[in-house]
Amino acid sequence: MTDELDIRTAIKDTLPTVFGYIGIGLAFGVVSQSVGLSVLMVVLMSAITYAGSAQFIMVSMLVSHNPVVSIMVAVFLVNARMILMSTVVAPYFKKDSMWRNIFIGALLTDESFALSMNKVNYTEHKMSFEWFNTANLIAYFTWMIASGVGALLGQLVAHPERLGLDFALVAMFIGLLYLQVIADRSLAKSLQLIVILAEAVIIYLGLIFIPGNLLLVVGTLLGCATGVVIKHAFY
Amino acid sequence: MLSTSYVLLTIVGCGIVTLLSRTLPFVLLKNHSLPPLVVELLSFVPITIMTALWVTNLFTQHLGHLPSVNYENLFASVPTVITAVITKSLLWIVLVGVVSLAILRAVM
Structure with missing residues (x-):
C-alpha cells in the first residue's frame, strides 16, 4: 500500500x-x-x-x-x-x-x-x-x-x-x-499481540453465557477496555 | 414456500436497521468530537473485532456449557495464518483458506 x-x-x-x-x-x-x-x-x-x-x-x-x-x-x-x-x-x-x-x-x-x-x-x-x-x-x-x-x-x-x-x-x-x-x-506489536490473546480468551469465556450475536459487541468492547488498561499500566 | 411480501418486508425492515447502525454515528459525530479516552478505546477496535469474528468461528456455542471446538475451521486456520505471514496478500490468504477447508472436508 x-x-x-x-x-x-x-x-x-x-x-x-x-x-x-x-x-x-x-x-x-x-x-x-x-x-x-x-x-x-x-x-x-x-x-x-x-x-x-x-x-x-x-x-x-x-x-x-x-x-x-x-x-x-x-x-x-x-x-x-x-x-x-x-x-x-x-x-x-x-x-x-x-x-x-x-x-x-x-x-x-x-x-x-x-x-x-x-x-x-x-x-x-x-x-x-x-x-x-x-x-x-x-x-x-x-x-x-x-x-x-x-x-x-x-x-x-x-x-x-x-x-x-x-x-x-x-x-x-x-x-x-x-x-x-x-x-x-x-500501537506496539507486543501490546497488540497481548490484546489479541486477551480478546480470544474473552470470546471463549463469553461463548459460555453470552448469546453469540451480543457477544461480538460485548466481547469487542471488553477487549478494547483490556487494551487501554494494559497500555496505561505497562506501555 | 415463502411468500414474496413476507420476504420483501424482512429485506426492507432489516435494511433500515442496518442502515441506521452504519450511518447514525456519522451523523452524530459530524459536529462533535469523542473524548480522548473513548478515542483510545476505539483504537483497539480493528484488532479486537477481527479477533472476535475469527474466534467465534472456531467454536460452536452451547449456552451454559463450554463451547465445543469447530475442528474444521481450527485446522483450516493453520495454513491460512501461515499464508498470511508468508505472502501478506489477502488474495492468497482467502484462496488457501478455502482450499484448506475443502481438502479437510474431503478427507475427514
Whole structure:
C-alpha cells in the first residue's frame, strides 16, 4: 500500500479483497436458493439489506417463519458492531458534507473498515471520500453480483459445502487481522499481540453465557477496555 | 414456500436497521468530537473485532456449557495464518483458506 488516496489507488488496494466477497457471496446465493429463495429475492436482499453474514441468519429465520420484528432484532444485534466501526471511521470525514458522510456509512463493511484502518497507517492517518467510496462501491457490487450468481449456480451444485466457500470470510478476517498488526505503528506489536490473546480468551469465556450475536459487541468492547488498561499500566 | 411480501418486508425492515447502525454515528459525530479516552478505546477496535469474528468461528456455542471446538475451521486456520505471514496478500490468504477447508472436508 502507498499513501495515495485517489480512485485508481483505491481500486488497486481493494481488488485483493473482492475474492473474499465472491466466495462468501456465492456461498450465500447457493444456500439461499437451496432453501427456497428466488434469485431475485437473493439479489434484492444483498442490494437493500446488504448485511453480509447477517443475511445468512435472515435466511434461516425466514425459513423457520420468524416474525419480521424478531429478524430485525437479530440483524441489529449481529451488525451492532457496525456502530463501533462507523464511530471509528466517522472522525476521518468531519470535513466532508453530511451526504458524503451518510453515503460512506451506508455502504461501510467489515472489510472496507479493516482495509481503511490498514490504509491510514500509510497515509499519516488521512482518508479521502474518493478512496473509501471506491472501496465501498467495489464491495457492494461484488457482493450483489456474487450472491446472484451463487443463487443461479445453486441449481447446479449438489453439495456446495464441499467447496469450502464458507471459510472465505473467516480467512479474510485472519488476513485483515494480520495485515492490521504488521501495518499499525501507533500501537506496539507486543501490546497488540497481548490484546489479541486477551480478546480470544474473552470470546471463549463469553461463548459460555453470552448469546453469540451480543457477544461480538460485548466481547469487542471488553477487549478494547483490556487494551487501554494494559497500555496505561505497562506501555 | 415463502411468500414474496413476507420476504420483501424482512429485506426492507432489516435494511433500515442496518442502515441506521452504519450511518447514525456519522451523523452524530459530524459536529462533535469523542473524548480522548473513548478515542483510545476505539483504537483497539480493528484488532479486537477481527479477533472476535475469527474466534467465534472456531467454536460452536452451547449456552451454559463450554463451547465445543469447530475442528474444521481450527485446522483450516493453520495454513491460512501461515499464508498470511508468508505472502501478506489477502488474495492468497482467502484462496488457501478455502482450499484448506475443502481438502479437510474431503478427507475427514
